[in-house]
Amino acid sequence: MTLSPAMREALARAKSDRIVYDLAGIADRYDCLVRQLPGVAIRFAMKACPVDEVIADLAARGAGCDAASPNEILQALGAGLPVERIHYGNTSKSDDNIADAYRIGVRDFATDSLQDVTAIAEYAPGSRVFCRLVTTGEGALWGLSRKFGCSVADAVLVLERARELGLVPAGLSVHVGSQQMRAEAWTAAFADMGQAIAALEQRGIGLQYVNLGGGLPALGYLDRRGNPLDPPLDEIFAAIRVGMRRLTTMSSTPLRFLAEPGRYLVADHGAIRAHVQRLSERELTDGERQHWLYLSVGKYNGLYEMDELQYRLVFPTHEEDGTSAGELVPAVVAGPTCDSDDAYVHEDNFVHVPAALASGDPVWIVSCGAYSTSYTTQGFNGIDPLEYQWIRGPRVRPIADDDWESIAELEFTTYSELGLSEGRAALESRARRSPETSFVLELDRKVAGYVVALPYPSLQYPDLHRPESEFSLTADGTADECGGVNLHLHDLVVAEGVRGRGLAKLLLRRLESIAIQGRRFATISLVSVGDSEGFWAAAGYRPQREVGTPEGYGSKSVYMSKALEVDPLAACPR
Numbered sequence: 001m002t003l004s005p006a007m008r009e010a011l012a013r014a015k016s017d018r019i020v021y022d023l024a025g026i027a028d029r030y031d032c033l034v035r036q037l038p039g040v041a042i043r044f045a046m047k048a049c050p051v052d053e054v055i056a057d058l059a060a061r062g063a064g065c066d067a068a069s070p071n072e073i074l075q076a077l078g079a080g081l082p083v084e085r086i087h088y089g090n091t092s093k094s095d096d097n098i099a100d101a102y103r104i105g106v107r108d109f110a111t112d113s114l115q116d117v118t119a120i121a122e123y124a125p126g127s128r129v130f131c132r133l134v135t136t137g138e139g140a141l142w143g144l145s146r147k148f149g150c151s152v153a154d155a156v157l158v159l160e161r162a163r164e165l166g167l168v169p170a171g172l173s174v175h176v177g178s179q180q181m182r183a184e185a186w187t188a189a190f191a192d193m194g195q196a197i198a199a200l201e202q203r204g205i206g207l208q209y210v211n212l213g214g215g216l217p218a219l220g221y222l223d224r225r226g227n228p229l230d231p232p233l234d235e236i237f238a239a240i241r242v243g244m245r246r247l248t249t250m251s252s253t254p255l256r257f258l259a260e261p262g263r264y265l266v267a268d269h270g271a272i273r274a275h276v277q278r279l280s281e282r283e284l285t286d287g288e289r290q291h292w293l294y295l296s297v298g299k300y301n302g303l304y305e306m307d308e309l310q311y312r313l314v315f316p317t318h319e320e321d322g323t324s325a326g327e328l329v330p331a332v333v334a335g336p337t338c339d340s341d342d343a344y345v346h347e348d349n350f351v352h353v354p355a356a357l358a359s360g361d362p363v364w365i366v367s368c369g370a371y372s373t374s375y376t377t378q379g380f381n382g383i384d385p386l387e388y389q390w391i392r393g394p395r396v397r398p399i400a401d402d403d404w405e406s407i408a409e410l411e412f413t414t415y416s417e418l419g420l421s422e423g424r425a426a427l428e429s430r431a432r433r434s435p436e437t438s439f440v441l442e443l444d445r446k447v448a449g450y451v452v453a454l455p456y457p458s459l460q461y462p463d464l465h466r467p468e469s470e471f472s473l474t475a476d477g478t479a480d481e482c483g484g485v486n487l488h489l490h491d492l493v494v495a496e497g498v499r500g501r502g503l504a505k506l507l508l509r510r511l512e513s514i515a516i517q518g519r520r521f522a523t524i525s526l527v528s529v530g531d532s533e534g535f536w537a538a539a540g541y542r543p544q545r546e547v548g549t550p551e552g553y554g555s556k557s558v559y560m561s562k563a564l565e566v567d568p569l570a571a572c573p574r
């Protein structure tokens with residue numbers, strides 16, 4: 001996982017320590033997830049990054065929140081979430097906590113014991129409850145076994161009791177352990193959920209939803225020895241899809257699926273700007289000499305997870321072309337407090353750092369966006385919690401009226417030489433037909449690209465010479481029914497000066513995520529023009545030669561389409 005250009009720029013500009021969140025990166029990760037798990041409602045585990053802007057951005061994309069206390073619920077509401085998209089996902093809560101959440105309007109509660117479900121019935125009468133099943137946590141860096149969840153047999157008792165007490169026994173949940181590295185952990189969790197569903201159905205309880213919890217891994221961590229962790233994300237998603245299909249088939253009631261990712265969404269899109277306190281060398285007890293690199297952040301102010309991980313460190317004033325320059329020395333990395341735990345535990349696995357590091361040199365710490373602000377101490381050794389800052393990077397947003405001049409200019413510059421410019425009126429007419437699938441890419445407050453896509457019958461395509469409203473698309477003239485389950489990607493443009501940065505793929509991920517959300521579209525079609533067929537083919541679009549050369553799109557044009565199932569494009573960039 002490398003730092004994005006926008007993140008590098010923000011870290012370079014920072015003159016003091018801080019943590020920076022890249023909102024565009026987080027939003028893009030959300031799109032990847034929606035694309036990988038079609039139809040799954042995302043409830044961001046806000047404990048992983050309780051930052052208003054992050055929550056608000058995810059909410060704007062359709063996410064909800066998994067909250068663990070009344071204060072978290074209030075924060076989510078304050079960030080703009082409707083209460084229906086917030087659930088109380090913590091099985092550890094007091095009577096007062098339950099009553100407060102209920103008063104605020106929350107109606108979905110996690111539970112895992114008869115004691116807790118009895119309290120929910122008393123303080124949140126009539127609510128929906130979902131029972132958390134225990135998992136082993138094996139394969140995860142942080143297994144969450146034992147503290148939460150109950151056996152299948154207990155879950156049946158708990159949900160039966162819920163029904164007796166007037167609650168709605170609505171669902172099951174699991175958490176396979178945080179930074180879960182094995183697909184088999186998911187398979188095992190689905191097997192338990194399957195057993196529970198079968199047992200519940202025998203007792204006349206049909207469920208409404210299954211909550212898949214968190215556990216999806218970050219991509220950019222190093223293990224304790226400094227090797228990339230490289231989680232098998234494709235296998236994990238495949239196992240989850242297989243499990244969901246199985247539960248859907250076996251349940252006699254229609255099941256919805258939720259997931260509560262935390263780390264996966266935010267870890268790789270947060271980075272810390274810290275500084276070197278000192279690189280020192282000391283003789284230890286047995287005559288051995290060791291280098292120690294003391295940083296201004298450590299376990300108690302942003303890097304709590306250094307017990308299980310190494311973070312990637314970048315020393316920007318000691319690198320050339322992105323790699324460390326000059327002599328390197330092996331050192332133990334440690335934080336600033338007067339506490340011996342505030343250091344990497346792998347003392348025989350040193351990190352190679354520039355020998356010339358001096359006090360005050362900046363250091364950038366990569367992939368530390370998860371659990372950094374939440375696991376920060378207050379006042380330990382007088383060290384202040386890190387300030388936070390966010391950047392938006394490339395932003396994908398709906399088209400505003402005053403964007404059209406820029407869009408028309410981009411369209412003209414891109415297509416006039418090919419003789420394919422359709423002009424503003426025609427393009428605008430198509431975007432207005434489907435505002436939710438047409439949007440702009442904003443970079444540095446300027447329109448740097450756009451997408452226009454609209455429902456359209458398969459194997460047909462817009463006439464470039466006519467605005468959309470001038471003709472009807474179906475035999476009986478009912479324009480709204482046109483397209484059915486096919487979405488036609490009419491135009492995708494990225495401004496010339498910013499090409500080569502993966503922005504076209506980012507726009508495509510956004511479009512596919514929108515198209516797949518709520519399972520609205522089954523296919524996406526497009527007409528590739530000029531030399532772009534290779535780009536679309538790499539993104540999974542297949543030529544449909546039977547359509548012939550689309551009229552009016554140039555001699556090299558090809559009609560292409562793709563089914564909206566999971567494909568390599570959805571794999572997040574590492």
Ligand SMILES: Cc1ncc(COP(=O)(O)O)c(C=O)c1O
Binds near residue numbers: 214263264
């Ligand atoms: C109930 C619940 N859901 C989701 C999460 C998020 O887990 P992760 O960050 O591994 O995705 C947690 C984390 O502790 C949790 O307790």
